[in-house]
Amino acid sequence: MNTLRSDFQKGQTLLDYFYYWEKQQPKKVYLRQPEGDRYRDYTWRDVGKQARTLATYLNSLGLPPKSNIGLVSKNCAHWIIADLAILLSGHVSVPFYPTLTASQLHQVLEHSGCAVLFVGKLDQWPAMKPGVPETVHCIDLPGYTTDPDHVQWNTILTRYEPMTDNPQPHSEDLFTIIYTSGTTGSPKGVMMPYQAMISAIDATKPLMCVDVPDSRFFSYLPLCHVAERNLVEALSLITGGTVYFVESMATFANNLAAARPTHFLGVPRIWLKFQQTILATLPQQKLDRLLKIPVISGLIKRKLRMALGLNDVRLILTGAAPTPVAIIRWFRELGITIQEAYGMTENLGVVSVMPPAAIKDGTVGMLYNGIQVKFDPITGELMTRSDWTMRGYFREPEMTAATLDADGWLHTGDVGTLDDDGFLAITGRVKEIYKTTKGEYVAPAQIETGFAENNFVDQICVAVQQLPQPIALIVLSETGLKADKTQVSQSLEETLNTLNPNLHTYQRVKKAVIVKEPWTVDNDLMTPSLKIKRKMIESRYEPHLQPWFEREETVIWEK
Template identity: 40%
Template sequence: MDKSQFTPLQWLEHWAETTPNKVFLHQPVNRVVQTHTWAEVQDKVENIAASLHQLGFVKGDKIAILAKNCAEWLITDLAIMRAGMISVPIYPSANADTIQYVLEHSESKAVFVGKLDKWQDADVGVKGTVIRLSMGYETMPCQYDWNKLQTLAKDHAPLEKYIPELDDTISIIYTSGSTGNPKGAIISYRAFNWANQEIVNLLKMTDKDRMLSYLPLAHITERCFVEGVAYHANTTLYFTESLEFFVEDLQYAKPTAFFSVPRLWSLFQKNIIDKIGNNKLNILLSIPLVSSLIKRKIQKGLGLQHARLLASGSAPISPSILHWYNKIGLNICEAWGMTENCIYAIGCFPFEEKLIGTIGRVLPGCEVKTTAEDELLFKSGGLFDGYYKNEEATKEAFTEDGFFKTGDLAKIDPDSGAITIIGRVKDNFKTAKGKFVSPVPIEKVFAQDPHIELLCLLGSGMAAPVALVQLSEGAAALPKEQVAASLKENLLAVNNQLESHEKIGAVVVVAEPWTPENDVLTPTLKIKRHVLHKQFAERVEELKGQQVLWESELN
């Protein structure tokens, strides 16, 4: 059989037979690394799958996973497949309302519960008859613990061999809900396998590669780029014990491929500059012999000295950050993808400095085009089957010729093929002047101010657009007058490039950091513009005159 058609279960069987003693998973627990070979993983998967049947669950049932990344997450995912059931991952940072919504909407019969930062908060969301299955970490009360699930079916006949059909559903993955309740994207084995194999081919992943799994496995990026790739390529995976030990665990893993989000790349940059000093760093990098030593020292300090592949996704990253990393010898490839296309779509692979500022070119096996209104349309073998229990949204999501409507506005360069995201269909707004404003391009320019951590432009029905700004950690510690002067200078410079109806009327520095916990950010750290509009619109709708204010100064 063509291995590219293998499901994760067949890969598990293949590696357990051909490389049974290879350590597949490294999990630190209380600073001691626990390892799991392919043979051990297969054994646990068989036991847990049998236990699920012993508990009365049947093929086709939905089983949720609510946990931070860990070795047990992958073992659980494989066990759900082995039992012929469908996984429903839930973000470990999700609030109780979201947890309850996903469990109820997906009709999940049980939920595996693992590491959570605040399990007491999540506990309220797991209601009704949903059975709780512990993954072996200190967490909310559960009916069955991890060890029990290894032995529950030991006295019963083993499960019959099961190979899913490629058109069967492997998972229902709920989107992060930046515009309302999350929608459950139905992902087939066929789409999942296709995307994973394409990623392996594109990035030339092999059994010599190592990756650190720390971005939420509930998100499609980690699910395909890390978990799925590991099944196809026999890649070794490492996990981090907690945020406290993230850098230490990254240095231990020494990944050869490392994917991250803009906020972490920005934080790494800040820590390096704080430690060395920007002027000093620039001087050292300008000295040929010293430059290579400094670059190696920085890369080793991050644990990225062996990384042949670096990438950023989930949200736009400032071109200035990518240029900065390029200067220290770390080339970060920006990529674009969605839950609905199993994340394999568009990217700057391999890295090309001239593509900085774009999301790259369409990847092999994929097709893109734009509508007359600039909406990006997409087609590939990795497309989802539709939204669970939402026929109307599914029908609206596709064109008559089978292209998925991404909701992103884009420009495709006819010469280079490079694609630039210029906004979101639903983000564009009309100010009181009656003309449409596309906020994303304005935000990308304004956000290059080093004092800014996050930025959101509001304006629907307002006198003029207003930029809400969350200061970076370093800027928050600086004198207010210094920060205000820099923001004002940036505001004037940006406004000089804009049409009159687009000009920013004011900058407002917010008081409270934006987080998933206070519902301003999605679990993948995208800003919920509609939430901020609801919080701020009435207080800022009349602001104009190119002011810079702090939230405490608003009426």
């Protein structure tokens, strides 16, 4: 049973935590990789031996000190082992999204100057491979890609000995370069020194349930994203817990149920999917009736939490995009308390979190100790300052200067407010506040939350540009796809009739358009962290927006 050491001191790096657990509980399982109906387990000793051996190999390559080393793979046990190996070797970890195209991979590899690239669990490696410059030395993670042009992981393990010392990086050394997902242009490499990670750990640890015995984490969001890397990799190293991985999205439900995590991060789209899964077998009216019966209510809640794999959960966070209040309240009725968290890559995702004992819906919680905020008096843009703010964008001094001012204030691009009780609310993006052809400004994200209670809606993007008033582009949920068209249309009209009276006249949604194609990572209409790419979606449908707006009917089905 692991419990967080009470004598862990402030100022420790993730490597310090790793050294401790590697020594104290070598036989405890750290990483669990699903393989069909079985799991391949890696103990702390196994992870240490492999990571240390790979570090020996990396050091044998004669790279300049503190070289950038890339990692492209879906989440798996060897992702974390490779990341640890890079840190142990004294180099800089530079992870990339596993969904990149060849040209995108080429861009970030060239920009980052990576000399070595770990290649792992990927769907389309042959299509990605042409994007790797010839000068980059590639290493294959075992069990996934086996490229004859690459050095094989298992070959390294048989030919090299594990390093035996425990390197201690300087606090000002670069820990990682995190490339953003590029929702509004080319990805930017966020430089984070060890000092920033140390400060963020010390600030967040009191609120992250680090004292839960036998902590379990479920890894399915991209580990190269700051949120997953924090909650899964970093927190598992801090607590000495166990990480379970998802094998594929087809096995997501079974893998989650097997993991029974104590800590779980769910982006808004995941909570919507969970809700739709429950309502597909237990319609809302029936659920409402059962929840009113005292004894039955408790049994139903427990059964649903167990079915989702969340019965043992102690910390549930949501972030990356706004989660509608209606969804959060719906799950709260089932005994599942979702805590909103807010941050961005440039401040390690550490700005605020909802306190479980003092929830204020419609906000993203209270500020962590050590974070300062202020707002632009004209635009309302939120600015933050802390000891864990990025050093800057790699090789992009002009972009850095435009985002991080001389006084250390990070311009987030988000519009928000801080109330008298200390709760932070995010009301939109500076760049996503659009002007209608009538000259009025509209923030689409705020309107989109009004569709959260309609179970026929899976994805939504409110389009404003070049229109007198907004129209809603909608992708139907599985429930909506199975329903009668007339029923769907009536339901959406009812949603508009409920939503619009609460909006200013110029904000009211004029049409609801049901589009045929879902928005996915594969068609480049959604980021790897499952946020819609608003500009890409608006561009895709731009030729149709005005004709749709001029149609007589309120609900329109794309032909």
